[in-house]
Amino acid sequence: xxxxxxxxxxxxxxxxxxxxxxxxxxxxxxxxxxxxxxxxxxxxxxxxxxxxxxxxxxxxxxxxxxxxxxxxxxxxxxxxxxxxxxxxxxxxxxxxxxxxxxxxxxxxxxxxxxxxxxxxxxxxxxxxxxxxxxxxxxxxxxxxxxxxxxxxxxxxxxxxxxxxxxxxxxxxxxxxxxxxxxxxxxxxxxxxxxxxxxxxxxxxxxxxxxxxxxxxxxxxxxxxxxxxxxxxxxxxxxxxx
Amino acid sequence: xxxxxxxxxxxxxxxxxxxxxxxxxxxxxxxxxxxxxxxxxxxxxxxxxxxxxxxxxxxxxxxxxxxxxxxxxxxxxxxxxxxxxxxxxxxxxxxxxxxxxxxxxxxxxxxxxxxxxxxxxxxxxxxxxxxxxxxxxxxxxxxxxxxxxxxxxxxxxxxxxxxxxxxxxxxxxxxxxxxxxxxxxxxxxxxxxxxxxxxxxxxxxxxxxxxxxxxxxxxxxxxxxxxxxxxxxxxxxxxxxxxxxxxxxxxxxxxxxxxxxxxxxxxxxxxxxxxxxxxxxxxxxxxxxxxxxxxxxxxxxxxxxx
Numbered sequence: 001x002x003x004x005x006x007x008x009x010x011x012x013x014x015x016x017x018x019x020x021x022x023x024x025x026x027x028x029x030x031x032x033x034x035x036x037x038x039x040x041x042x043x044x045x046x047x048x049x050x051x052x053x054x055x056x057x058x059x060x061x062x063x064x065x066x067x068x069x070x071x072x073x074x075x076x077x078x079x080x081x082x083x084x085x086x087x088x089x090x091x092x093x094x095x096x097x098x099x100x101x102x103x104x105x106x107x108x109x110x111x112x113x114x115x116x117x118x119x120x121x122x123x124x125x126x127x128x129x130x131x132x133x134x135x136x137x138x139x140x141x142x143x144x145x146x147x148x149x150x151x152x153x154x155x156x157x158x159x160x161x162x163x164x165x166x167x168x169x170x171x172x173x174x175x176x177x178x179x180x181x182x183x184x185x186x187x188x189x190x191x192x193x194x195x196x197x198x199x200x201x202x203x204x205x206x207x208x209x210x211x212x213x214x215x216x217x218x219x220x221x222x223x224x225x226x227x228x229x230x231x232x233x234x235x236x237x238x239x240x241x
Numbered sequence: 242x243x244x245x246x247x248x249x250x251x252x253x254x255x256x257x258x259x260x261x262x263x264x265x266x267x268x269x270x271x272x273x274x275x276x277x278x279x280x281x282x283x284x285x286x287x288x289x290x291x292x293x294x295x296x297x298x299x300x301x302x303x304x305x306x307x308x309x310x311x312x313x314x315x316x317x318x319x320x321x322x323x324x325x326x327x328x329x330x331x332x333x334x335x336x337x338x339x340x341x342x343x344x345x346x347x348x349x350x351x352x353x354x355x356x357x358x359x360x361x362x363x364x365x366x367x368x369x370x371x372x373x374x375x376x377x378x379x380x381x382x383x384x385x386x387x388x389x390x391x392x393x394x395x396x397x398x399x400x401x402x403x404x405x406x407x408x409x410x411x412x413x414x415x416x417x418x419x420x421x422x423x424x425x426x427x428x429x430x431x432x433x434x435x436x437x438x439x440x441x442x443x444x445x446x447x448x449x450x451x452x453x454x455x456x457x458x459x460x461x462x463x464x465x466x467x468x469x470x471x472x473x474x475x476x477x478x479x480x481x482x483x484x485x486x487x488x489x490x491x492x493x494x495x496x497x498x499x500x501x502x503x504x505x506x507x508x509x510x511x512x513x514x515x516x517x518x519x520x521x522x523x524x525x526x527x528x529x530x531x532x533x534x535x536x537x538x539x540x541x542x543x544x545x546x547x
Contacts, residue, residue: 114385115296122292125285132385133378140381208370211377214384 004089004097005104011074015067016105019060023109027060028116035120035129046129047195049120053131054138054198057113061142064105065165068146069158071098076157081236091232095154099225102146110139134198137210140217147217147224155231248407251312255404258304259396260425262297267428280433294429298389301396301425308400320399320472328469335465335474339481342518349514351499354506358499376485383484390480391472397422397459398466398475411534415463415527419456426451436508450512457516457523458482464526467533 009016034052038045075081075094084094113135121130145168153161200206270278270289278290309316325332351358397418405414430436430447440446465474 110385111388114388118292118295121288125288127284127288127291129288132382136382136384139384207374207378211374211381214381 001089001093001097001100004093005101008071008097008101012071012101015070019064019067019105019109022063023060023112027056027109028112031056031116032119032123035123039123039125046124046126049124049129050131050134050195050198053113053117053120054134057131057135057138060109060113061106061138064109065142065146068102068149069153069162069165071102072150072153072161073158078236085233085236092229095225095228095232099150099221099228102150103143103221106139106143106146110135133210137213140213143217144213144220147220150224151227151231154228155235157235245408247312248404251308251314252401252404252408254311255304255308255396255401256421258307259301262300263425263428266293266297267432271432277431277433277438279429279435280438290432290434294434295389299392301394301400302392303396305396305400318403320395320466320470322471323473324469324471328471328474331465331469331474332477335478336481338461338522339478340485342515342522343486345518346515349517350503350506350511353514354510355499355502358502379485380481383480386484387476387480390483391476394462394466394472394476394479398462399472402459402463402466411530412527415460415530416456418463419459420452422459423448423452423455426455436512440507440509446509450509454512454516454519457519460523460526460530464530464533467530 031049031053035049038049075084081094085091087093089096114132117130117132117135121127145165148168149161149165152164155161267278270293274281274283274286274289276283276286278286278293281287281290308314401421402414402418405418408414409417426434427444427448430451431444435451436443436447438444462475462478465478466472
């Protein structure tokens, strides 16, 4: 498994370097510098820090989710797949290495955001500046989306499987648009929309959904792995075509 | 002694590197703010204390990496594998047993300190769903608090404990390892963490109590690590202990009357109430570890004879 993980890191070096740069400059340094500015400017509040951190976290995780198809693209060759299946690790090792490396990178992004959060709390001097709950929500949501899309990459390849991601994003955008037309928008029109959104997730009616999200994400990820394992052979046959 | 010399050298280097951040930054921040940061009511100081604690929890993990690089030990036996197969029960036990300890502690607090409080004042069903959701949410957020817990566990159980076992055998290593871990908390205890500063024999009693708790917890965490050959179950247990215990207590104790009485109990008394459940787990773990150790030695002797 170590060898397969090393292979993933080497073949995806460019993508990982770019992601590391985005995470560091946007998710880490950018947030800390913004928090420094907030702490020196009395007209700005903790909510402004929270808003910036929420956007940065979402952006970094979203950037990574856009890069995930590349992890499957490089192995979409009949010759490699045949070699991989015949190796001691077999198809299970191949699929496991993909899922583990994607989980590790998601966790590395979360870790970077956590360290930045600790520093931001110290700079702003207010525990309310901590955004761990929001980071958890974004991390688990992205993990759940990754879990849904990865079996499609395994079965149909990164190009066709990418259409699934586009479909998921389209459904989410359409749902948000419908909510914007007909739903309750008072949380966005209040004095402090960012705090209202935060409280909506943490203390509102969605608290049970948010509380169960990590467990749902873990179950989905494990189920996705098992489905991908079953679909790998069929996927290999489609590469050869 | 010759065979133990490299291990002793690694233990010393590890301890210096692990102890350094807290020993340097805690007194520095106490001096900068002009008060004990972990006993302060000022939100700014409390925020700084939280950040220091959270970031310094990575010191043992960093010490693990640096010690291996300095001593050219390499990165074998890192305990970083998940090793789920056949060990799921230990992963579950790492969370369930710690939660059970918390519930038992709540029961003891109620019986010993909360006067005129009925069962419904403690385990009230009003807003039970919201309180349950809050505890579950905090368990979810623990996914992130897992990082500092892992930072400690990869140092103490993932590096120090195996080295100590090679030097002094299992029983002594559990006690010595726990004392080292407890002493690592000393700068925090002196700064008011866990017990405040307003108690008799401050800070020596606080440091001694931390060492006692760490020895007892060390037995359970070492058992988890030894059985699974993985540092993650111990990290999960540590995560629940650090992040969830307070939430479980405040989430469950229902009535304002009970909460007011609870807030007036001193931290030292609460510690003594929480110790019995930790002690039961610790002693049981110690016995199991000794049994496991004896069985391993028998197997090794039989293998040699063959």
